[in-house]
Amino acid sequence: MSARKAKPPVTLKAIARQLQVSESTVSRVLSGNGKKYRISAKTEKAVLELARKWRFVPNPLAQGLRLNRTQTIGLIIPDISNPFFARVARQIEVEARQAGFSIILCDSEEDTSLEIKSLELLEARKVDGFLIAPVGETTDHLQEYARRDWPMVIVDRYLPEIKLPYVSSDNFKGTYQAVKYLLERGHRRIACVQGRTASLPNRERVRGYRQALQEYQVAIDESLLVGNDFGLENGYIKTKLLLRQEKKFTAIMALSNLICLGTIRALTEEGMEIPRDISLIGFDDQVYCEYLRTPVTTVAQNEKEIGSIATKLLIEWIQSVNPV
Amino acid sequence: MSARKAKPPVTLKAIARQLQVSESTVSRVLSGNGKKYRISAKTEKAVLELARKWRFVPNPLAQGLRLNRTQTIGLIIPDISNPFFARVARQIEVEARQAGFSIILCDSEEDTSLEIKSLELLEARKVDGFLIAPVGETTDHLQEYARRDWPMVIVDRYLPEIKLPYVSSDNFKGTYQAVKYLLERGHRRIACVQGRTASLPNRERVRGYRQALQEYQVAIDESLLVGNDFGLENGYIKTKLLLRQEKKFTAIMALSNLICLGTIRALTEEGMEIPRDISLIGFDDQVYCEYLRTPVTTVAQNEKEIGSIATKLLIEWIQSVNPV
DNA sequence: CTATTTTGCACAATCCTTTGTGCAGTGTCA
DNA sequence: TGACACTGCACAAAGGATTGTGCAAAATAG
Numbered sequence: 217m218s219a220r221k222a223k224p225p226v227t228l229k230a231i232a233r234q235l236q237v238s239e240s241t242v243s244r245v246l247s248g249n250g251k252k253y254r255i256s257a258k259t260e261k262a263v264l265e266l267a268r269k270w271r272f273v274p275n276p277l278a279q280g281l282r283l284n285r286t287q288t289i290g291l292i293i294p295d296i297s298n299p300f301f302a303r304v305a306r307q308i309e310v311e312a313r314q315a316g317f318s319i320i321l322c323d324s325e326e327d328t329s330l331e332i333k334s335l336e337l338l339e340a341r342k343v344d345g346f347l348i349a350p351v352g353e354t355t356d357h358l359q360e361y362a363r364r365d366w367p368m369v370i371v372d373r374y375l376p377e378i379k380l381p382y383v384s385s386d387n388f389k390g391t392y393q394a395v396k397y398l399l400e401r402g403h404r405r406i407a408c409v410q411g412r413t414a415s416l417p418n419r420e421r422v423r424g425y426r427q428a429l430q431e432y433q434v435a436i437d438e439s440l441l442v443g444n445d446f447g448l449e450n451g452y453i454k455t456k457l458l459l460r461q462e463k464k465f466t467a468i469m470a471l472s473n474l475i476c477l478g479t480i481r482a483l484t485e486e487g488m489e490i491p492r493d494i495s496l497i498g499f500d501d502q503v504y505c506e507y508l509r510t511p512v513t514t515v516a517q518n519e520k521e522i523g524s525i526a527t528k529l530l531i532e533w534i535q536s537v538n539p540v
Numbered sequence: 541m542s543a544r545k546a547k548p549p550v551t552l553k554a555i556a557r558q559l560q561v562s563e564s565t566v567s568r569v570l571s572g573n574g575k576k577y578r579i580s581a582k583t584e585k586a587v588l589e590l591a592r593k594w595r596f597v598p599n600p601l602a603q604g605l606r607l608n609r610t611q612t613i614g615l616i617i618p619d620i621s622n623p624f625f626a627r628v629a630r631q632i633e634v635e636a637r638q639a640g641f642s643i644i645l646c647d648s649e650e651d652t653s654l655e656i657k658s659l660e661l662l663e664a665r666k667v668d669g670f671l672i673a674p675v676g677e678t679t680d681h682l683q684e685y686a687r688r689d690w691p692m693v694i695v696d697r698y699l700p701e702i703k704l705p706y707v708s709s710d711n712f713k714g715t716y717q718a719v720k721y722l723l724e725r726g727h728r729r730i731a732c733v734q735g736r737t738a739s740l741p742n743r744e745r746v747r748g749y750r751q752a753l754q755e756y757q758v759a760i761d762e763s764l765l766v767g768n769d770f771g772l773e774n775g776y777i778k779t780k781l782l783l784r785q786e787k788k789f790t791a792i793m794a795l796s797n798l799i800c801l802g803t804i805r806a807l808t809e810e811g812m813e814i815p816r817d818i819s820l821i822g823f824d825d826q827v828y829c830e831y832l833r834t835p836v837t838t839v840a841q842n843e844k845e846i847g848s849i850a851t852k853l854l855i856e857w858i859q860s861v862n863p864v
Numbered sequence: 865c866t867a868t869t870t871t872g873c874a875c876a877a878t879c880c881t882t883t884g885t886g887c888a889g890t891g892t893c894a
Numbered sequence: 895t896g897a898c899a900c901t902g903c904a905c906a907a908a909g910g911a912t913t914g915t916g917c918a919a920a921a922t923a924g
Contacts, residue, residue, distance in 0.1 A: 227910055238874045243912055253913095254872055273664040277610070278910035280601045281879045291645075296633065302626040309620065309647045318665060321615075321645040323633045340597040341642060519621075551880060562904045567882060577883095578902055602880030605909045 226270045235262055246272070280342060285538050289530065290338030291319050292348040294326045294373075300473060300500050300519060301349060304371060307523025308347060315531050317344070328353045335361060344534045347526055349373055352415045367533040369526045373415045381533075383526040385518060387417045391424030391469060394497045398467045399432045403495060405465040406434075409454045409479060411446035411472050418446075421471045421499065439463055443475065451478025459486055466494060473500035550594045559586055570596070604666060609862050613854065614662030615643050616672040618650045618697075624797060624824045624843060625673060628695060631847025632671060639855050641668070650771075652677045659685060668858045671850055673697055676739045691857040693850045697739045705857075707850040709842060711741045715748030715793060718821045722791045723756045727819060729789040730758075733778045733803060735770035735796050742770075745795045745823065763787055767799065775802025783810055790818060797824035 224230065228246075232239045237259060244253045245263040255263075266272075280286040289312055293301045309319050320343060322334035328351045335357060338346065345367030350358060352373045361368055362380050370382040398406055408425050411418040422441070429436050440463060442454045451470055455478065458465070470476035476498030483490060490496050548554065552570075556563045561583060568577045569587040579587075590596075604610040613636055617625045633643050644667060646658035652675045659681060662670065669691030674682060676697045685692055686704050694706045722730055732749050735742040746765070753760050764787060767778045775794055779802065782789070794800035800822030807814060814820050 225910090228912095229910070239911075240875080240913070241873060244873095247912080249913095254870085256872060259872080273660075275605070275910050276665050277601045277604045278879085279912080281599070281605060281881095281910080282912050284879075286601070288644075295630070296620070297623070297627040297630040299621070299623055299626070302623070303621040305645070306619070306621040306647050309645055310649070313646070313661075318661070319645045320612075321629070321633055321643045322637070323630050325634070337637075337642070341600050549880090552882095553880075563881075564883075564905080565903060568903095571882080573883095578900085580902060583902080599880050602909090603882080605880080606882050608909080 225275075226272045227275070228272075231263065231266055231270065231272060235259075235266060237263070242267075246274070284342075286342050286344055287317050288341070288343045289317050289319055289527075289534075290322065290334070290341070290343040290346045290348075292322045292324055292331060292334045292338070292346065292350075294324050294331075294349055294351050296321065296323050298474070301372075303519035304349070304523040304526075307520045308527045311524050311527035312531070315527075317531060324351055326351055328357075332357045339366075344538070345369075345530050347371060347530055352412055365537075367530055367537060369530040369533070371522060371526050373412075373417055381526075381529050382416075383522050383529065384417055385522060387420035388424040388427075390499060391421040391471065392428050393424075394499075395425050395428035395469055396431070398469070398495060398497065399428060399434070401495070403467040404432075404434055405437070405440065405463070406467045406469055407440040407442070407458050407465040408469045409443040409451055409458075409471060409475050410441065411443065411450075411475065413444050418471060425469060437463060440465055443471070446472040446474060448474040448478040448481075451475035452482045453478075455479045455482035456486070459483075459488075468494065468496050470496065470498045473498055475499075549599075550596045551599070552596075555587065555590050555594065555596060559583075559590060561587070566591075570598070608666075610666050610668055611641050612665070612667045613641050613643055613851075613858075614646065614658070614665070614667040614670045614672075616646045616648055616655060616658045616662070616670065616674075618648050618655075618673055618675050620645065620647050622798070625696075627843035628673070628847040628850075631844045632851045635848050635851035636855070639851075641855060648675055650675055652681075656681045663690075668862070669693075669854050671695060671854055676736055689861075691854055691861060693854040693857070695846060695850050697736070697741055705850075705853050706740070707846050707853065708741055709846060711744035712748040712751070714823060715745040715795070716752050717748075718823075719749050719752035719793055720755075722793070722819060722821065723752060723758070725819075727791040728756075728758055729761070729764065729787075730791045730793055731764040731766070731782050731789040732793045733767040733775055733782075733795060733799050734765065735767065735774070735799065737768050742795060749793060761787060764789055767795070770796040770798060772798040772802040772805075775799030776806045777802075779803045779806035780810070783807075783812075792818060792820050794820065794822045797822060799823075 228239045228242045232242045235242070241255055241259065242263050244250055245255055245260050246267055250260045276286065291305065291308060293305060296302055296305060305321070312319050320338060320341065322338065324331040324334055331351050335346070346361070347369055348358075349371040350373050355378055358378050358380070362378055368380055370378070370380050372384045395406060406429070408422070410422055413419070426436055439461065440458070442458060443450050451474060455468065459482070468479055470479045476496070479496060480490070483494060483496070488494050552563045552566045556566045559566070565579055565583065566587050568574060569579055569584050570591055574584045600610065615629065615632060617629060620626055620629060629645070636643050644662060644665065646662065648655040648658055655675050659670070670685070671693055672682075673695040674697050679702055682702050682704070686702055692704055694702070694704050696708045719730060730753070732746070734746055737743075750760055763785065764782070766782060767774050775798060779792065783806070792803055794803045800820070803820060804814070807818060807820070812818050
């Protein structure tokens with residue numbers, strides 16, 4: 217069938233046989249331990265040359281089996297088609313590749329049970345560690361892996377009860393500055409549509425919102441702080457409800473990119489124009505913002521940096537546990 | 541260090557020892573070949589129960605080594621942060637997972653040399669097959685893999701000289717209908733900013749453009765057919781140049797989502813409003829379109845379907861080469 | 865010229881699973 | 895009772911790389 221079966225694979229054994237030496241010798245030379253094991257310069261040269269000529273690449277399955285290390289990272293993302301996560305994922309892939317690691321991608325589809333299955337799958341596949349942006353409904357499964365000392369770094373969303381390294385942008389500062397910007401422009405009644413209330417990023421963003429208002433001596437009207445999900449639906453529905461209540465407001469702070477889109481949709485449907493009738497600030501940097509009907513202001517998150525830092529942290533951890 | 545090292549792993553051997561049977565017996569039972577090898581019901585039951593109790597999961601490294609099959613697919617994408625590819629990738633992951641395959645993700649960064657490196661890396665990692673959206677500059681490396689009978693399915697971009705299965709939306713029909721739509725609304729001078737001219741999707745899209753114009757007896761002005769890249773830059777620059785030349789036009793057909801964004805930027809900078817001053821139709825479905833300052837019409841590509849079909853094709857191929 | 869050290873490498877076990885072969889023990893039939 | 899079949903499983907090799915140990919031969923010392 218496949219031509220791959222036809223010609224015998226280039227293995228240590230093949231090289232050893234050809235050169236009339238043992239596999240161990242070949243292995244030691246190729247892993248750079250030639251001198252350490254007193255392989256003669258002549259043998260070393262021969263091995264190196266033949267390996268090059270035959271384009272020898274060690275079989276990672278065999279290596280993994282033997283070394284209990286696969287140079288593989290499991291990446292679990294709630295939705296890779298979310299531009300924010302896609303950009304984070306890209307940087308993770310680039311960074312990991314440069315360090316000699318590959319990425320196995322799992323999309324948890326914003327579903328905790330799939331997140332758990334992904335963890336199990338990746339564990340079974342012997343990944344060296346996890347990068348995960350948790351769905352965030354429950355955390356028992358993450359705690360469990362943390363307890364078992366798996367190298368794992370949390371990205372973006374976080375739940376404070378877990379003791380794991382965590383990388384995201386400065387959520388507090390983001391909303392803090394955004395709301396301050398609105399206040400400076402005279403807004404005093406600023407609504408806020410938030411994401412999953414239990415998540416740390418959301419909590420931090422809300423904290424920034426409160427802090428800014430406080431500094432401007434604006435009493436916080438809890439009826440203007442609504443929402444409980446990072447999705448578009450939440451932004452849409454909560455904005456509709458906000459508009460239907462008696463309390464008035466002149467600006468909206470949307471705590472995610474999707475919420476922001478939902479809010480825009482709702483405002484548009486209600487015939488309100490941004491920023492003529494109302495001001496809107498979103499969260500998460502996106503290419504598209506500048507092309508929006510209204511140039512919506514957005515709090516930038518640096519996905520590249522998030523991805524890069526998270527990956528470096530994880531790889532350092534992996535390598536400290538199981539040195540090369 | 542790691543707690544994982546502490547407790548011994550659950551292996552066939554461990555189960556065999558506990559039950560005082562041989563590893564082969566355990567293996568046969570667990571792979572469902574109990575009867576075939578005349579394992580007694582009693583033994584079978586005992587094995588099954590202990591495996592369940594101990595949550596035995598076979599080591600995929602050992603399996604891969606033995607079976608020469610890893611249940612892994614290599615996915616190579618020019619830019620995972622491009623929403624179109626991100627959505628395709630998501631569906632691929634979902635579909636592959638359901639068939640028991642995992643995805644190793646490689647981002648070629650729109651760079652052919654990285655694409656080649658990714659192929660080599662994935663081959664070394666013993667993936668069972670490739671899903672690739674090629675950069676498309678050169679194709680020798682792809683030809684090479686095709687020649688070696690690697691299961692490989694091309695997604696989105698394609699170069700006709702390679703004989704490989706190819707999945708994308710109906711590019712011809714997409715622009716054909718879009719341009720017809722413009723013609724029906726009275727446009728006669730329709731510019732077109734195309735993507736990489738060598739790629740099949742682009743050729744098909746251009747063919748649709750020409751066909752529609754022909755059917756309306758509109759002579760094709762080649763100076764209105766510009767561009768050579770799918771990126772934003774190309775859309776931006778070529779639109780600027782179009783606006784600076786003497787030939788006038790009333791509509792632009794942008795042959796990718798990024799080109800479309802670049803075009804919008806250029807038009808905006810030149811103070812032109814869509815659709816007051818000019819009409820614009822883009823390519824690729826995106827959530828954001830409806831939120832754009834101008835509701836730009838877009839030719840939809842069904843990423844879910846593309847991802848799904850490509851994955852199914854590949855897995856069928858893999859399984860026909862190396863049946864389970 | 866013998867005793868000791870050093871050189872240069874081979875052997876074999878190990879990681880874990882799969883699978884072809886083979887061998888005791890029990891049962892069947894003539 | 896002896897030939898034969900069948901039952902139920904064990905043994906061992908294979909797949910590829912790594913690594914501790916050990917053993918000859920060569921080099922050096924005395």
